[in-house]
Amino acid sequence: xxxxxxxxxxxxxxxxxxxxxxxxxxxxxxxxxxxxxxxxxxxxxxxxxxxxxxxxxxxxxxxxxxxxxxxxxxxxxxxxxxxxxxxxxxxxxxxxxxxxxxxxxxxxxxxxxxxxxxxxxxxxxxxxxxxxxxxxxxxxxxxxxxxxxxxxxxxxxxxxxxxxxxxxxxxxxxxxxxxxxxxxxxxxxxxxxxxxxxxxxxxxxxxxxxxxxxxxxxxxxxxxxxxxxxxxxxxxxxxxxxxxxxxxxxxxxxxxxxxxxxxxxxxxxxxxxxxxxxxxxxxxxxxxxxxxxxxxxxxxxxxxxxxxxxxxxxxxxxxxxxxxxxxxxxxxxxxxxxxxxxxxx
Amino acid sequence: xxxxxxxxxxxxxxxxxxxxxxxxxxxxxxxxxxxxxxxxxxxxxxxxxxxxxxxxxxxxxxxxxxxxxxxxxxxxxxxxxxxxxxxxxxxxxxxxxxxxxxxxxxxxxxxxxxxxxxxxxxxxxxxxxxxxxxxxxxxxxxxxxxxxxxxxxxxxxxxxxxxxxxxxxxxxxxxxxxxxxxxxxxxxxxxxxxxxxxxxxxxxxxxxxxxxxxxxxxxxxxxxxxxxxxxxxxxxxxxxxxxxxxxxxxxxxxxxxxxxxxxxxxxxxxxxxxxxxxxxxxxxxxxxxxxxxxxxxxxxxxxxxxxxxxxxxxxxxxx
Amino acid sequence: xxxxxxxxxxxxxxxxxxxxxxxxxxxxxxxxxxxxxxxxxxxxxxxxxxxxxxxxxxxxxxxxxxxxxxxxxxxxxxxxxxxxxxxxxxxxxxxxxxxxxxxxxxxxxxxxxxxxxxxxxxxxxxxxxxxxxxxxxxxxxxxxx
Ligand code: SF4
Ligand code: SF4
Ligand code: SF4
Ligand code: SF4
Ligand code: SF4
Ligand code: FES
Numbered sequence: 001x002x003x004x005x006x007x008x009x010x011x012x013x014x015x016x017x018x019x020x021x022x023x024x025x026x027x028x029x030x031x032x033x034x035x036x037x038x039x040x041x042x043x044x045x046x047x048x049x050x051x052x053x054x055x056x057x058x059x060x061x062x063x064x065x066x067x068x069x070x071x072x073x074x075x076x077x078x079x080x081x082x083x084x085x086x087x088x089x090x091x092x093x094x095x096x097x098x099x100x101x102x103x104x105x106x107x108x109x110x111x112x113x114x115x116x117x118x119x120x121x122x123x124x125x126x127x128x129x130x131x132x133x134x135x136x137x138x139x140x141x142x143x144x145x146x147x148x149x150x151x152x153x154x155x156x157x158x159x160x161x162x163x164x165x166x167x168x169x170x171x172x173x174x175x176x177x178x179x180x181x182x183x184x185x186x187x188x189x190x191x192x193x194x195x196x197x198x199x200x201x202x203x204x205x206x207x208x209x210x211x212x213x214x215x216x217x218x219x220x221x222x223x224x225x226x227x228x229x230x231x232x233x234x235x236x237x238x239x240x241x242x243x244x245x246x247x248x249x250x251x252x253x254x255x256x257x258x259x260x261x262x263x264x265x266x267x268x269x270x271x272x273x274x275x276x277x278x279x280x281x282x283x284x285x286x287x288x289x290x291x292x293x294x295x296x297x298x299x300x301x302x303x304x305x306x307x308x309x310x311x312x313x314x315x316x317x318x319x320x321x322x323x324x325x326x327x328x329x330x331x332x333x334x335x336x337x338x339x340x341x342x343x344x345x
Numbered sequence: 346x347x348x349x350x351x352x353x354x355x356x357x358x359x360x361x362x363x364x365x366x367x368x369x370x371x372x373x374x375x376x377x378x379x380x381x382x383x384x385x386x387x388x389x390x391x392x393x394x395x396x397x398x399x400x401x402x403x404x405x406x407x408x409x410x411x412x413x414x415x416x417x418x419x420x421x422x423x424x425x426x427x428x429x430x431x432x433x434x435x436x437x438x439x440x441x442x443x444x445x446x447x448x449x450x451x452x453x454x455x456x457x458x459x460x461x462x463x464x465x466x467x468x469x470x471x472x473x474x475x476x477x478x479x480x481x482x483x484x485x486x487x488x489x490x491x492x493x494x495x496x497x498x499x500x501x502x503x504x505x506x507x508x509x510x511x512x513x514x515x516x517x518x519x520x521x522x523x524x525x526x527x528x529x530x531x532x533x534x535x536x537x538x539x540x541x542x543x544x545x546x547x548x549x550x551x552x553x554x555x556x557x558x559x560x561x562x563x564x565x566x567x568x569x570x571x572x573x574x575x576x577x578x579x580x581x582x583x584x585x586x587x588x589x590x591x592x593x594x595x596x597x598x599x600x601x602x603x604x605x606x607x608x609x610x611x612x613x614x615x616x617x618x619x620x621x622x623x624x625x626x627x628x629x630x631x632x633x634x635x636x637x638x639x640x641x642x643x644x645x646x647x648x649x650x651x652x653x654x655x656x657x658x659x660x661x662x663x664x
Numbered sequence: 665x666x667x668x669x670x671x672x673x674x675x676x677x678x679x680x681x682x683x684x685x686x687x688x689x690x691x692x693x694x695x696x697x698x699x700x701x702x703x704x705x706x707x708x709x710x711x712x713x714x715x716x717x718x719x720x721x722x723x724x725x726x727x728x729x730x731x732x733x734x735x736x737x738x739x740x741x742x743x744x745x746x747x748x749x750x751x752x753x754x755x756x757x758x759x760x761x762x763x764x765x766x767x768x769x770x771x772x773x774x775x776x777x778x779x780x781x782x783x784x785x786x787x788x789x790x791x792x793x794x795x796x797x798x799x800x801x802x803x804x805x806x807x808x809x
């Protein structure tokens with residue numbers, strides 16, 4: 001394992017930025033979001049980003065086709081990402097969300113743009129030393145301070161960052177910055193292992209205290225389609241896009257055209273099952289006529305349909321919906337109410 | 346004197362058990378200290394779960410657009426909520442006969458972000474208010490701090506803490522000591538044009554177009570919203586600054602003269618866009634150009650954009 | 665092409681929403697009296713100045729207008745009695761709001777031009793075009809696609 005002293009970080013950013021576009025959690029007007037780093041930008045690892053880093057692979061809107069008519073025939077030109085990038089400081093929960101997005105976008109039919117971005121990107125994950133009060137990644141068998149899918153794993157050890165390459169991409173990146181890295185002493189490496197263990201144990205203890213987890217949840221939700229639960233929950237929902245747009249695993253999108261004169265482009269863009277128009281048909285029929293069906297869809301999709309199909313829950317416990325839903329209609333309440341097995345019982 | 350939270354449960358129980366109302370909208374508590382959210386109760390037995398605490402900030406009257414009762418809905422209104430309710434009434438979107446309003450004098454509610462910023466949130470279990478102080482409860486021990494230091498920005502500039510409309514008031518009127526609400530607007534007005542443009546571009550670029558600011562707004566009560574229309578599609582779904590500008594200009598302009606300055610939009614914006622400054626620019630200009638007008642409060646005055654004077658100031662030709 | 669050269673040859677695009685009863689007729693009169701006004705101005709006829717919604721104005725800017733003019737009957741002369749009085753309030757607020765967001769106020773103008781003021785129509789359009797030409801291309805609300 002390697003390490004880098006904190007005072008060398010500025011150099012590290014510069015070096016990396018030369019190599020590829022460097023996405024960081026940057027603070028602007030008090031809001032932390034992933035954005036390309038520029039000199040002078042304010043890097044903030046203190047809190048997780050408001051918008052999840054999914055937008056780096058699956059942007060809110062993305063043009064994939066340009067068209068032109070007027071000449072003899074329609075001319076089409078496809079647009080593809082070319083840029084290499086490094087996504088630095090992704091939390092383990094968000095990193096796990098990429099597995100979930102992969103199921104959607106990498107299985108047949110593959111989303112070529114997403115696939116290409118996945119190839120172009122190098123993922124540097126930073127372990128969480130101290131899970132936040134709304135974090136519940138451990139409920140989904142994730143570890144706060146370790147991300148299995150990362151190309152490089154880093155830990156903040158106070159004076160320095162521990163740096164562990166974990167894939168060929170990660171090795172390649174490490175080679176570029178080798179001059180800035182030192183070899184970590186065995187006791188320092190051991191400290192990282194301890195950190196992993198204590199945060200995981202701490203989070204698990206917190207989960208026990210919360211009194212719920214996701215064991216058996218899928219079974220519990222089967223047959224709950226017409227349950228009173230949804231009637232009870234939905235009234236307060238404002239039907240906004242906060243929970244879905246801020247959820248790292250939500251992946252619904254729409255396709256739209258933009259055109260002017262004889263040319264234009266076709267793009268995909270985020271959409272949300274919480275919007276009334278999401279299922280509105282041309283005929284005027286809406287199979288999810290009220291917010292009740294929409295709320296039910298959001299939760300059953302994450303906790304029942306997705307796991308039935310792909311074998312894993314479509315929630316990573318990042319807690320964004322817990323923090324940001326203006327009326328506190330978040331997934332933990334559903335898990336609890338729907339009767340995931342209460343731990344310790 | 347009885348605690349307000351107790352009185353609130355009592356009147357909720359009373360209105361349901363007497364059959365006067367078929368539903369009560371109040372607030373309930375979630376597992377976290379900062380989670381208080383709208384609750385919809387139809388069974389008198391359920392009214393015991395209702396609460397009133399420093400986080401009961403959601404405006405309950407907006408739900409009247411969706412919940413259509415046969416009898417009446419009983420709900421609680423704080424000062425700002427009452428203004429919003431009045432505006433919905435004025436816009437013809439609610440039926441006064443179908444509601445039973447319990448007014449709650451409210452001198453301010455607590456912004457969880459300020460508690461966090463003060464470093465008080467770790468291990469925090471509960472926050473209570475006693476007179477002018479907040480008491481923070483932890484597993485071991487408690488701490489006290491002046492309540493006003495933690496209030497939402499919208500509460501600090503609140504001018505109507507005591508509901509202006511109600512059927513029954515549930516407490517003593519509270520004093521009102523608002524800070525000047527146009528200070529930010531005035532400051533922006535004097536910054537150079539280009540600086541102002543980049544200020545707003547920076548903020549608008551963060552907007553994720555979740556429409557929460559619209560959905561929460563008591564002045565946004567159109568049955569069909571222009572932003573949702575597929576044909577004509579005025580607002581596209583691209584991540585394009587000009588579209589976000591279109592959204593923000595149009596949203597603020599559509600509520601101009603009707604925005605009650607309840608501050609809900611700015612409060613719930615997940616990315617912290619200072620929407621109040623947009624709304625207040627219109628309010629300030631309306632006040633300056635057409636005379637003071639408080640939407641939601643000045644019911645005897647004509648709405649400024651639904652009327653005119655022949656000697657109104659002219660639109661300058663922009664030079 | 666060097667930038668300054670490009671700017672020198674910059675010709676603004678101006679969209680003018682003209683009310684059918686006064687300003688559009690004023691424009692007609694300017695035409696029939698062989699007065700000239702810049703070809704930069706594209707006139708769109710509307711029933712009344714109060715028909716112009718902010719959507720039209722914003723869309724014009726999005727799709728490439730460098731300036732937008734709303735022209736209607738003089739206050740007091742609106743064919744629908746009071747449309748322009750309402751419009752006057754609304755557009756003054758909009759103009760000040762756009763300026764608050766960082767847009768040059770000259771880019772959105774409102775003028776009252778009667779059916780008999782062909783000369784005024786030509787003068788207003790000429791003056792507006794000059795002002796906006798001097799400001800250069802508008803990028804502030806423009807759709808970049
Ligand atoms: S849920 Fe919280 S603790 Fe777990 S990985 Fe995400 S940010 Fe870290
Ligand atoms: S659950 Fe919350 S965040 Fe999601 S749509 Fe409803 S109100 Fe918005
Ligand atoms: S459902 Fe909520 S907690 Fe789960 S991944 Fe989405 S935002 Fe995070
Ligand atoms: S609430 Fe904020 S992010 Fe959402 S649409 Fe409104 S301004 Fe944009
Ligand atoms: S625009 Fe904002 S401040 Fe004004 S009434 Fe609507 S929610 Fe309240
Ligand atoms: S008809 Fe000309 S302004 Fe109303």
